[in-house]
Amino acid sequence: MLRYLAKRAVTYAFMIFLTTSAGYFLAVTSLQPALLEQEKIPRPTPEQIANSFRLKGLDPALSPWERYVEWLTGIVTRWDWGRSPNGAFINAEFGDRVWISTRLFLASIILTLIIGVALGVYTAARQYKFSDRAITSYSYLVYIVPAPIAYFLVQLGAININETVGERIFFVTGISTPGLDGGGWAQFVDMLAHYAVPTFAITIVGWGAYQIAQRQYLLDNVNADFVRTARAKGLTRNQAITRHALRVSFIPVAQSIAFTIPAIFAGGFFAEKIFAWHGVGSWSIDAIALQDVNAATATLAYGSVIFAIGAILADFATTLVDPRVRVQ
Amino acid sequence: MTNLNAIDPAAVAEEAKIENNDVVIAKSTIILRRFLRNKTAVTGLVIFLLLTVLSLVGGAFSSWDKETIDPFNIGVGPSSEHLLGTSQAGIDLYALTVEGTRVSILIGVVVGLVSVLIAAVYGCTMAYFGGKVDKVMLFILEALIMMPALLVVAVATSGGGNGLKQNLPSWLLLIIVLLIFNWMGTARLIRSLSMSLMQRDFVKSAQYMGVPARRIVWRHLVPNIGSLLVLDITRGVTGAILAEVAFSFIGIGIKVPDVSLGVLIGQATSQVSTFPWMFWVPLTVMFLLTGSLAMMNDGLRDAFDPSSSSIGSAKKKKKTT
Numbered sequence: 001m002l003r004y005l006a007k008r009a010v011t012y013a014f015m016i017f018l019t020t021s022a023g024y025f026l027a028v029t030s031l032q033p034a035l036l037e038q039e040k041i042p043r044p045t046p047e048q049i050a051n052s053f054r055l056k057g058l059d060p061a062l063s064p065w066e067r068y069v070e071w072l073t074g075i076v077t078r079w080d081w082g083r084s085p086n087g088a089f090i091n092a093e094f095g096d097r098v099w100i101s102t103r104l105f106l107a108s109i110i111l112t113l114i115i116g117v118a119l120g121v122y123t124a125a126r127q128y129k130f131s132d133r134a135i136t137s138y139s140y141l142v143y144i145v146p147a148p149i150a151y152f153l154v155q156l157g158a159i160n161i162n163e164t165v166g167e168r169i170f171f172v173t174g175i176s177t178p179g180l181d182g183g184g185w186a187q188f189v190d191m192l193a194h195y196a197v198p199t200f201a202i203t204i205v206g207w208g209a210y211q212i213a214q215r216q217y218l219l220d221n222v223n224a225d226f227v228r229t230a231r232a233k234g235l236t237r238n239q240a241i242t243r244h245a246l247r248v249s250f251i252p253v254a255q256s257i258a259f260t261i262p263a264i265f266a267g268g269f270f271a272e273k274i275f276a277w278h279g280v281g282s283w284s285i286d287a288i289a290l291q292d293v294n295a296a297t298a299t300l301a302y303g304s305v306i307f308a309i310g311a312i313l314a315d316f317a318t319t320l321v322d323p324r325v326r327v328q
Numbered sequence: 329m330t331n332l333n334a335i336d337p338a339a340v341a342e343e344a345k346i347e348n349n350d351v352v353i354a355k356s357t358i359i360l361r362r363f364l365r366n367k368t369a370v371t372g373l374v375i376f377l378l379l380t381v382l383s384l385v386g387g388a389f390s391s392w393d394k395e396t397i398d399p400f401n402i403g404v405g406p407s408s409e410h411l412l413g414t415s416q417a418g419i420d421l422y423a424l425t426v427e428g429t430r431v432s433i434l435i436g437v438v439v440g441l442v443s444v445l446i447a448a449v450y451g452c453t454m455a456y457f458g459g460k461v462d463k464v465m466l467f468i469l470e471a472l473i474m475m476p477a478l479l480v481v482a483v484a485t486s487g488g489g490n491g492l493k494q495n496l497p498s499w500l501l502l503i504i505v506l507l508i509f510n511w512m513g514t515a516r517l518i519r520s521l522s523m524s525l526m527q528r529d530f531v532k533s534a535q536y537m538g539v540p541a542r543r544i545v546w547r548h549l550v551p552n553i554g555s556l557l558v559l560d561i562t563r564g565v566t567g568a569i570l571a572e573v574a575f576s577f578i579g580i581g582i583k584v585p586d587v588s589l590g591v592l593i594g595q596a597t598s599q600v601s602t603f604p605w606m607f608w609v610p611l612t613v614m615f616l617l618t619g620s621l622a623m624m625n626d627g628l629r630d631a632f633d634p635s636s637s638s639i640g641s642a643k644k645k646k647k648t649t
Binding site: 015016018019022023026140143144145146147148149152156269270273274285288300303304307308 | 467470471473474475480566570571573574577578580590593597600611614615618619621622
C-alpha cells in the first residue's frame with residue numbers, strides 16, 4: 001500500500017513539475033508587466049522600469065528560458081518563488097491567501113458533503129415520491145445555474161433581508177469588520193455575520209451534484225441481487241439499504257469527493273471575487289490582471305498540488321470503503 | 329480466395345424482410361419514438377430551436393442594432409419604442425440580447441460538438457492501442473486535467489499585446505481555450521468504456537480478419553458508445569454555455585465590444601436596483617437556454633437507455649377496436 005502511494009506520489013510530482021513549467025512559460029511569454037508600469041504617474045523611463053524589474057528578478061530583457069532557469073533555481077535551492085512587480089514576496093503573500101481560502105471553504109465543503117449524501121440516500125429510498133421529485137428537481141435546477149450568478153443572487157437576497165429589517169444582520173462582503181473592538185462575544189457575532197452568507201451560498205449551490213450522484217448510484221444498487229438476498233434473509237428494506245447497498249454505492253461518490261475538493265479550492269475564484277474574500281482564487285485573477293508572472297505560476301502550482309493530493313486521497317478512500325479493491 | 333467479408337445479398341434481403349415485417353423496429357425509430365413520448369424533452373427541444381432561430385433572425389424584427397445609441401432614451405425601461413428597454417449607454421437591449429444569445433449558442437454548440445469528437449477519438453485510440461501508447465496518452469490527459477482551466481482562460485484572453493489576441497475575436501479565443509480544457513473528463517470515461525468493449529468477441533474477430541485499426545474504432549467502438557456520446561454533446565453544450573457566462577461574469581472571457589449573455593449579465597450586476605431589466609432579461613434567456621438543454625438531456629437518456637422504464641415501451645400500443 002505504502003509503496004503504491006509512493007509510486008503515485010512520484011508520478012504526480014513529475015506531473016506537477018510539468019504543468020507548472022508549462023504554466024510558467026505561458027505566463028512569461030504572454031504577461032508583460034512593463035506595459036503596466038508605463039501607466040504610472042509620473043511615468044518612469046524604460047531604463048528605470050528595467051532596472052527595478054532586474055532588482056526583483058523579473059528582468060524582461062532575458063529570454064524566457066533564462067528566466068525560467070533562474071526562477072527554478074530559486075525554488076529548488078532557496079524555496080523562493082520570486083517577487084511580484086510591486087515588490088511583494090510571493091512566499092509571504094501565499095500563506096495568508098491560503099489561510100483565507102481555507103476558512104472560506106472548509107465549512108462549506110463539509111456541509112455540502114453531509115447534506116448532499118444524506119439527501120441522496122433519502123431521495124433514493126423514496127424514489128418518485130413527492131419529496132424525491134422536489135429535491136431532485138432542485139438539484140437539476142442548481143445544475144443549470146452558473147455558480148457566480150447563484151452567489152450573486154444569494155448576495156442580493158441577503159441585502160434585501162438587511163434592508164427590510166433595517167439593520168445590518170449579514171455582511172455580504174469581507175471577512176471581518178476592520179477595527180472592531182469588544183469582547184470575544186462581539187468578535188464571534190461579527191464572524192458569524194460575515195461567514196453566514198458565503199457559506200450558505202456555496203453550500204446550497206454545491207450539494208446538488210452529490211445528491212444526484214448518490215441517488216443514482218444507490219438506485220443502481222437497490223435492486224441488486226445481494227440486496228434482495230439481504231431482504232430475503234429478513235432484513236427490513238431500510239436495513240438492507242443502509243447495511244448493504246449504501247456501502248457499495250458510496251465508492252464512486254467517495255472518488256468524486258476527493259476530486260471535487262481541489263476543484264472547489266482552486267476553483268473558488270467566483271466565490272472569492274463576489275464575496276470579496278481575498279484568497280488564492282481571487283489572487284490568481286488579480287495576478288493576471290497585474291501581469292504578475294510569479295504569482296500566477298505559484299497559484300497554478302498550488303492548484304496542481306491540491307489536485308494531486310485529491311487524486312491520491314481518492315485512491316486511498318476507495319481501498320478504505322471497498323473491500324474488493326486490493327492495491328499492490 | 330473467397331472474400332469472407334463480402335456482403336451476402338440473400339442475408340440483406342432477409343434482414344430487410346424482417347425489418348419491413350414490423351417485427352423488428354429500427355433502432356433509430358425506437359429512439360425517436362421514445363424521445364417524442366417524453367413531453368418535457370420535446371418542450372426543451374422546441375424552446376432551444378426557437379431561441380436559436382430567434383438569435384439568428386431576431387435582429388430583423390427591431391430597427392435598432394447593438395451599436396446604435398439612442399440619445400433620447402438612455403437607461404429607460406421597456407417601452408413601445410425599445411421592446412426590452414435600453415442600457416445605461418442608450419443601446420437597445422433587445423438587439424444586445426439577440427446578439428448575445430447568438431454568441432452564447434455558437435460557443436456552446438461548437439465546444440460541445442468538437443470536444444466530444446476529440447474525446448471520442450482520443451479515448452478510443454487509447455483503448456484500442458493500449459500498452460505504451462495508452463500510458464503516454466493518459467499521462468498527457470491527466471497533466472491537462474491538472475491545469476486550472478480558468479487561469480489559462482484568463483492568461484489567454486487578457487490583453488497581453490500579442491499579435492494573436494488582436495487578430496482573433498475574443499469569442500473565438502474563448503472557444504479554443506474551452507475546447508482545450510473540456511474534453512478530458514469525457515475522454516477518460518470513453519477510454520474505460522472502450523477498454524471493456526475491446527475484450528468483446530466481435531472486436532477480436534474483426535482484428536483476426538485483418539480489418540484496419542481505424543475501421544475497427546469507427547465501425548465497432550464508436551457505435552457502441554454512441555448513446556454516451558450523444559448525451560455528452562448536450563451536456564457539453566450546457567457546460568460550455570455556463571462556462572462562458574461564468575467567465576464573462578467575472579470579467580474574463582468575452583471582452584467588450586463583443587457581446588454575450590455572460591457579458592450582459594456581468595455588466596448589469598452593479599446596477600441591479602437602478603436598471604433591473606438589464607439584469608433579468610439576459611438572465612431569463614440564459615435560464616431558458618440551459619434549462620431547455622437539461623430537459624432534452626433527460627429525454628435523450630431515457631430514449632437511449634434500453635433498460636429505462638420511465639416512459640413505457642417502445643412499441644406502439646395496438647389499437648383496441
